[in-house]
Structures are given as structure tokens and as C-alpha cells.
Amino acid sequence: MPGPLGQALQAVSRAISARTTLPILNNILVSATDQGLVLTATNLEIGIRKLVPAEISEEGSTTVPARLLTDFVSTLPDQELSLDLDASTQTLGLRCARFDTHIKCIEAEEFPPSPRPDEGDRLEVPLEEMLRAVEQTQMAASTDEARPVLTGVLFQIQGANLTLAATDGHRLAVRKLTASRADDIEASLIVPARALGELGRALKGEGSQLEIIISKARNQVFFRAGSAEVNSRLIDGNYPNYSQVVPTKSSTVVSASTTDMIQTVRAVSLFAKDSANVIRIKTGNGGLVLSATTNEVGDSQAELDAGLEGTDIQIAFNARYVLDALNVLEADKVELLFNGPLSPGLIRPPGEEDYVYVIMPVRVAM
Amino acid sequence: MGLFFDTGGYGGVPQAPWLCEHLLAVASDPIELGLNLADPTTLVVDLNCAFASIEQQHDPAMRGRPLAIAAYATDAATIVSSSREARDLGIKTGMRVFEAKAIFPDIVVREPDPPRYRAVSDQLLEILTRHSPDVLRMSIDEASVNLKGTPDLARLGPEGVGLAVKQAIQREAGECITCSVGISTSIWMAKQASNLNKRDGLERIDHRNLVQVFGRLALTDLSGIAEATARRLLRAGIRTPLEFLYASPETLRLSGMHADVAKGWLRRLRGFEVDSFEGVARKSYSHSHVLARATTSDGELEELLMRLCEMVGRRLRAGNRRGRVVSVSVVYRPDVGRFSRQLSLPGPIDTGEEIYQAALRLLAARDHRRAVGTLGVALAGLTAAGAGQLDLFSGASPARRERLETAMDKIRDRFGEDAVQPARLLGRARVVRDRIAFGNTGHPDERKPEA
Numbered sequence: 001m002p003g004p005l006g007q008a009l010q011a012v013s014r015a016i017s018a019r020t021t022l023p024i025l026n027n028i029l030v031s032a033t034d035q036g037l038v039l040t041a042t043n044l045e046i047g048i049r050k051l052v053p054a055e056i057s058e059e060g061s062t063t064v065p066a067r068l069l070t071d072f073v074s075t076l077p078d079q080e081l082s083l084d085l086d087a088s089t090q091t092l093g094l095r096c097a098r099f100d101t102h103i104k105c106i107e108a109e110e111f112p113p114s115p116r117p118d119e120g121d122r123l124e125v126p127l128e129e130m131l132r133a134v135e136q137t138q139m140a141a142s143t144d145e146a147r148p149v150l151t152g153v154l155f156q157i158q159g160a161n162l163t164l165a166a167t168d169g170h171r172l173a174v175r176k177l178t179a180s181r182a183d184d185i186e187a188s189l190i191v192p193a194r195a196l197g198e199l200g201r202a203l204k205g206e207g208s209q210l211e212i213i214i215s216k217a218r219n220q221v222f223f224r225a226g227s228a229e230v231n232s233r234l235i236d237g238n239y240p241n242y243s244q245v246v247p248t249k250s251s252t253v254v255s256a257s258t259t260d261m262i263q264t265v266r267a268v269s270l271f272a273k274d275s276a277n278v279i280r281i282k283t284g285n286g287g288l289v290l291s292a293t294t295n296e297v298g299d300s301q302a303e304l305d306a307g308l309e310g311t312d313i314q315i316a317f318n319a320r321y322v323l324d325a326l327n328v329l330e331a332d333k334v335e336l337l338f339n340g341p342l343s344p345g346l347i348r349p350p351g352e353e354d355y356v357y358v359i360m361p362v363r364v365a366m
Numbered sequence: 367m368g369l370f371f372d373t374g375g376y377g378g379v380p381q382a383p384w385l386c387e388h389l390l391a392v393a394s395d396p397i398e399l400g401l402n403l404a405d406p407t408t409l410v411v412d413l414n415c416a417f418a419s420i421e422q423q424h425d426p427a428m429r430g431r432p433l434a435i436a437a438y439a440t441d442a443a444t445i446v447s448s449s450r451e452a453r454d455l456g457i458k459t460g461m462r463v464f465e466a467k468a469i470f471p472d473i474v475v476r477e478p479d480p481p482r483y484r485a486v487s488d489q490l491l492e493i494l495t496r497h498s499p500d501v502l503r504m505s506i507d508e509a510s511v512n513l514k515g516t517p518d519l520a521r522l523g524p525e526g527v528g529l530a531v532k533q534a535i536q537r538e539a540g541e542c543i544t545c546s547v548g549i550s551t552s553i554w555m556a557k558q559a560s561n562l563n564k565r566d567g568l569e570r571i572d573h574r575n576l577v578q579v580f581g582r583l584a585l586t587d588l589s590g591i592a593e594a595t596a597r598r599l600l601r602a603g604i605r606t607p608l609e610f611l612y613a614s615p616e617t618l619r620l621s622g623m624h625a626d627v628a629k630g631w632l633r634r635l636r637g638f639e640v641d642s643f644e645g646v647a648r649k650s651y652s653h654s655h656v657l658a659r660a661t662t663s664d665g666e667l668e669e670l671l672m673r674l675c676e677m678v679g680r681r682l683r684a685g686n687r688r689g690r691v692v693s694v695s696v697v698y699r700p701d702v703g704r705f706s707r708q709l710s711l712p713g714p715i716d717t718g719e720e721i722y723q724a725a726l727r728l729l730a731a732r733d734h735r736r737a738v739g740t741l742g743v744a745l746a747g748l749t750a751a752g753a754g755q756l757d758l759f760s761g762a763s764p765a766r767r768e769r770l771e772t773a774m775d776k777i778r779d780r781f782g783e784d785a786v787q788p789a790r791l792l793g794r795a796r797v798v799r800d801r802i803a804f805g806n807t808g809h810p811d812e813r814k815p816e817a
Contacts, residue, residue: 143712145727168712169757245758276714276749318755344758363754 195232416507654742679718699739
């Protein structure tokens with residue numbers, strides 16, 4: 001029993017923020033319903049709900065300190081666990097194997113009511129594809145709260161076409177996917193990247209389809225798969241017109257093995273750590289030369305086999321931005337398109353239109 | 367044997383505590399103690415009452431009078447330096463102006479004039495380089511020189527060079543400016559020697575007199591040992607510099623000292639060069655301001671914050687650095703209490719505007735009911751500048767605000783700090799002044815503002 005319960009507790013605990021001014025938000029709402037045990041946690045921006053199969057003898061609910069419950073359950077042996085609540089003292093009794101434990105709880109009534117997706121536009125996408133799309137875009141979002149709009153991922157929905165885009169001003173990731181079922185909707189919403197980061201953990205293994213419900217009126221979005229749900233408030237504001245910065249022409253096209261390139265960038269960038277993480281990329285001799293230098297540390301240079309078309313180029317990038325893209329490309333080969341050392345470069349799986357990643361170079365003296 | 371003796375570097379000092387009494391009697395032998403037996407070649411020169419002496423040199427009316435240099439000419443300000451005459455009355459650095467006035471009501475209080483002090487500091491450095499190229503600025507009023515292998519060491523000896531330096535300073539920087547010279551085998555020990563006589567002193571500590579000198583000192587007289595460390599050492603039963611010298615690394619561990627730090631101290635106390643000052647790189651840029659009148663007004667605090675951020679940004683760019691950890695500190699007044707917050711940004715920044723935006727958010731979390739007496743802002747997490755990450759949305763040209771600040775820097779370099787201001791600060795009194803920090807102010811990464 002503790003197996004699935006422990007995983008579910010860990011998944012919903014992710015919604016609990018480390019610093020909250022409302023003590024009740026440190027608790028998980030535990031409800032025994034006719035469907036099983038429902039766990040809910042929220043920080044008022046993101047909410048996560050999971051259903052754990054359980055045999056219910058009496059329905060009821062309370063809120064349990066998240067950290068304590070999660071840590072405790074994770075230490076229990078994989079045997080049957082029984083929970084019973086003493087409603088008058090709000091004490092939750094847990095019995096499992098040799099353990100007899102009592103946890104002091106807070107009444108369920110204190111817990112903020114979760115927003116319900118009673119109305120809103122709906123679309124359905126294959127779950128695995130969506131999780132991949134999120135992974136491929138979310139890392140490009142900004143973490144700088146000074147520009148809230150950029151801390152989110154833009155969802156553009158036009159009928160069955162869904163486009164995810166994220167940028168922090170230095171790089172941009174755009175992923176297109178097709179909904180398996182959609183209302184005839186046209187919408188554009190900005191979902192906090194942090195909420196999307198929880199989708200994988202909370203929804204993995206919950207069926208094959210993901211339902212997205214957009215409640216514009218409540219400024220909320222709901223992601224549902226199987227019996228699990230992640231909801232999030234939306235970010236207000238105008239997203240920058242990203243399509244204008246996606247390069248449409250290129251003077252140099254490079255294609256290389258993705259794993260070789262990842263390994264090379266990783267190794268060389270160790271020498272870029274103290275110099276703003278800048279690596280230089282140079283074409284020539286039927287391949288690429290990658291290099292990095294930090295004055296007090298040393299330097300490294302490596303050659304990489306690559307197919308080249310067009311004019312030779314020397315360009316510099318933040319190595320982390322390059323690695324972020326290569327790591328989520330999910331293709332054996334990578335195509336890099338450049339149009340001069342001061343224009344954005346483009347990374348994509350060869351011949352594919354569904355995913356593009358644009359990086360702005362670093363201006364350096366070559 | 368191995369249990370009681372440490373063979374690492376500083377000689378075999380018996381370690382067992384029950385041997386201590388016995389040791390005190392016998393361990394004054396320099397060889398047994400593992401002292402550095404080399405002839406001293408390192409001088410530390412410390413300007414006496416530096417800021418106050420320089421002011422007295424500049425203005426003859428100040429000479430022979432108790433004079434305090436305070437951060438600001440307000441009663442609540444902290445005294446950063448005082449003249450010999452004031453010190454003789456018991457007025458010390460760190461006191462508040464009102465405390466000094468309670469001791470001597472007619473004390474003259476002056477605000478610091480950093481460019482004037484830097485000029486003398488530069489003169490001191492220049493004088494030292496006449497004797498050896500190996501010169502190190504330790505702070506604005508303190509420098510060291512290593513004479514090893516120089517003709518002057520052979521010709522004049524360390525004391526002779528010390529005297530020559532003293533004469534040159536008085537001749538060239540002014541008769542009011544005296545200095546204490548310490549001579550020893552390491553910078554740290556030479557600094558101890560310079561501290562022995564703060565009135566135009568010239569003292570040497572070497573293996574011949576080290577034990578005797580330490581016997582006259584208190585733990586907190588040692589440079590680098592302040593009250594807190596002294597209290598921790600006390601837990602290990604160490605009350606005096608001699609007990610510190612005789613302590614084993616294991617005893618020092620009892621005071622919570624890290625093994626490497628303990629080893630370092632035991633070598634340092636024996637006159638060996640342990641860590642050079644050169645390892646000390648600047649870790650942050652900060653500015654703070656004591657308000658003449660404490661305030662709760664958001665407007666006033668925002669204006670002050672903006673100005674502080676501008677100054678941090680300007681010095682940061684002059685030092686060719688960027689930083690990503692912004693912190694704000696507040697001291698409430700008259701209520702006792704402090705507030706500080708810090709924020710790590712995703713990427714490094716270097717413009718006053720960016721620092722201000724982050725600092726403003728931090729400041730908003732303070733207790734708005736209490737009046738703010740001191741406001742400070744700092745930027746840490748420094749990296750080298752010149753990382754010209756271009757912006758997707760502004761293209762190949764640097765971001766607009768960077769271009770703006772570059773232009774403003776050029777204007778200020780040429781026409782002065784007040785030549786161009788954010789509109790919000792126009793017409794405001796120039797409340798935040800150039801300040802001298804304690805410690806490694808002369809860091810070579812920083813262009814001098816007056817230059």
C-alpha cells in the first residue's frame with residue numbers, strides 16, 4: 001500500500017511552497033470518497049490532485065501536515081496501511097505492520113476550496129506527446145520574476161492545432177502538436193512554467209489522453225489525465241510576438257550527431273564556467289571546432305564531425321542554452337542553422353517542422 | 367609518540383594537555399617551538415590615525431585638536447577615524463558622534479574626503495616601490511613590502527628601510543602624517559609588529575622576541591581574532607596568545623576551528639607566510655546610507671535606493687564586473703531592529719536600473735510601520751563582464767538600457783557624477799557620498815572614481 005500512496009503524496013506535495021504565510025497550505029487535504037482516497041495540495045497558484053485506490057469503510061476528510069505524512073509513509077514497509085480519523089480531536093491514526101501512529105490534523109473546512117472546471121473550452125491531446133512538448137519548451141522560459149509573462153509558456157490553440165512557445169529573451173523554444181479532440185476554439189494563454197513542470201510527475205501513467213480545460217472566466221487552466229489533475233492560474237499579460245524572431249533564412253547549415261555534440265559541448269564548456277559560460281563554434285575542415293577559455297582556469301578545444309553547407313562561420317553561445325536544446329531534441333541528428341555571428345541561430349531535428357529552438361549568440365571578439 | 371607529536375611544518379610541539387605546565391617552562395626555545403628562524407624581510411607600514419592626520423595636514427587649523435572623521439556630520443553617524451588628540455581622550459573608531467561629544471563637546475567632526483585619502487595611499491605605495499617591486503596595498507592606509515633580495519635590504523637593513531619610508535612620507539605627504547612600521551618574516555606577523563606602537567613606531571618581531579611579545583598581548587590584539595573567535599578559543603581553554611601558540615591542532619578543533627584553518631593559524635603564529643592578501647578578491651559591491659532623519663516614506667526610500675543602486679552599478683561597471691545576487695539591508699530607527707533580504711537573479715546584471723528593480727521588490731517586504739534609519743544595497747555573485755549575450759527581441763545591438771548606461775557613464779566620467787541623473791532624482795541633494803570601505807579598497811580591479 002505505501003507504494004502508490006507514497007508516490008501520490010510526493011506528487012501532490014510539489015504544490016506546497018516552502019514559504020507560505022498560510023499554515024493550512026502546508027497540509028494535504030485527504031478525503032476518503034467512494035472512488036478512493038483523494039489527495040489535494042495547493043499554493044493557491046498551482047493545485048495538484050491525485051486519487052489513490054483504497055477500500056473506504058467510512059467517508060470523511062481532514063488535512064494532514066504534508067511533510068510529516070510524506071516522510072512517514074515513505075519509510076513504511078510495503079504492507080497494508082489503514083487510516084482512521086478521530087473527527088472530534090482531528091487526529092489521524094495510521095496503522096501499518098508494526099507501526100501505530102497518530103498525526104494531529106487541521107479540519108478540512110479550513111482548506112481553501114479548489115477551483116472546479118465546471119465551464120470552459122476543452123481539448124484533448126495524447127498525454128505522452130504533451131509531456132514531451134512541455135519538456136522541450138519549459139526550460140526556455142525565464143525564471144526572472146521581473147518579467148512575469150516570460151516565466152510562462154504560451155499556449156496557442158487554433159482548432160486542433162496547439163503551439164507551445166517559451167522564451168527568456170535569449171532563447172526561444174517552439175513546439176507544435178495536434179489535439180486528438182478539440183472544441184472549435186481559438187485561444188492564447190500563458191501557463192506558468194513551474195506548473196507545467198509538475199505535469200510529468202503528477203500525470204505520468206494516468207491513461208493515454210490529457211484533457212486541457214481552459215476557464216478564462218476564472219483565469220485557470222486544468223490538466224486532467226485519468227484520475228489526476230493539475231490546475232494553475234494563468235499569467236496575465238501580452239506575450240511577445242515570438243514568430244518574428246524565428247529566422248527564416250540561413251547562410252550556414254550544419255548537421256551533426258546529437259550525442260557527439262552533447263558530449264563535446266559538455267566537455268568544452270567546463271572551461272567556460274567562469275567566463276559567462278561562453279563557447280565558440282567555428283566551421284572548417286569538414287566539421288566544427290568548439291572551444292572555450294577561462295583565463296585563470298585554462299582552455300579546451302575539440303573537433304566534431306559535421307556536415308556543412310554554405311559559408312563558414314564563427315559564432316559564440318551560452319553553452320547551457322545549447323545543451324538545453326540538445327538534451328530534449330530526441331533525434332539522432334541535429335541541424336544547426338546560422339545567418340552570421342550576430343543573428344539568432346536555429347537548432348532543430350533535421351527535416352522536422354514541429355520543433356524549433358532559437359538561440360541568440362554572444363558577442364565576443366573572435 | 368605519534369599521538370602526541372605533530373610533525374607537520376611547524377616543528378614537533380608536544381600535544382598532550384597534561385604536559386602544558388611543563389611545556390610553558392621549556393618551550394620558549396624557538397627551535398623547539400618551530401618558529402620561523404629566517405631574518406625578517408617583510409615590512410608593514412600603517413599610517414597613524416590616517417584620515418584624521420591627512421585632514422590635519424590639509425587644514426592647519428585642525429592640528430593639535432581632537433578631530434573625528436565620521437561617515438556623516440550627524441550625531442548618529444559612526445566615527446571612522448579620529449586624531450591622536452581625540453584618541454587620547456578615549457574617542458575611538460566605531461563610536462557614534464554623540465558619544466564623542468559627550469566625552470569632548472568641542473570635538474571637530476569632519477566628513478571623509480576619500481579622494482584625498484586615496485592620493486596619500488598612492489603616495490605611500492609609490493614610496494614603498496622605491497625599495498622593492500614586491501609591494502601590496504592591504505587597505506587604504508596600510509601596505510606591505512617584501513625586501514627579500516633587494517639591494518636596500520643589504521644596504522640599509524629592514525629598520526633602515528623603515529626609517530627611510532617614514533622620512534619620505536613626512537617629506538612628501540606632509541609632516542602630520544606619521545606611520546608605524548612593523549618588521550617580521552610574514553605580512554601577518556609584520557602587521558602585529560606595526561600594531562605594537564601606534565605612534566610613529568618601528569618594531570620588529572622575530573624568533574628572538576616572539577614569545578616575549580606574545581606574552582604582553584591579549585588574544586584580541588591579534589589581527590584576525592575578534593571577540594567571537596576569542597570566545598570560541600576560550601572553549602578550547604585558550605585565553606592568551608601564548609596558549610594559542612602552544613595549542614595543538616586537536617585543541618584548536620575543540621573551538622570549532624576547521625583543521626586547515628587551525629594548521630594555518632599555528633603556522634601564522636610562528637611567523638610563516640600562510641595566505642597572501644592577494645587571494646582576497648572583491649566579493650560584492652555595496653553602498654549604504656545613514657539617513658539624517660529616519661523615515662517611513664516609500665517615496666524618500668525609493669529615491670535613496672535608486673541613488674544607491676546607481677552607485678553600485680557604476681562601480682560595478684568600472685570594475686568590469688556583473689553580479690546576480692542583490693541584497694537590501696535596513697536598520698530601523700529609533701526602533702531597534704534590522705531587516706535584510708537577498709535575491710538571486712537568473713543571470714548577471716550590471717545596470718543601476720536592473721539592480722534597482724530587484725532591490726525595490728526586496729525593500730517592499732520591510733516592516734512599513736517602522737522608520738528606516740539606514741538603507742543599504744549590495745550586489746554579490748560577481749562574474750566578469752563582457753559577456754555580450756544578445757537579446758532575441760532587440761537584435762544585434764545591445765539592450766537599450768545597457769546603451770543608456772554606457773552613455774551615462776561616459777558623461778559622468780567627463781563631467782562628474784551629478785552631470786546626468788534619472789529625472790526622479792533631479793534637484794535632490796547629493797545625499798550619498800563616495801565612501802571608503804574597510805579592507806581591500808585598493809583592489810586593482812577598480813578604477814579610482816577621480817581618475
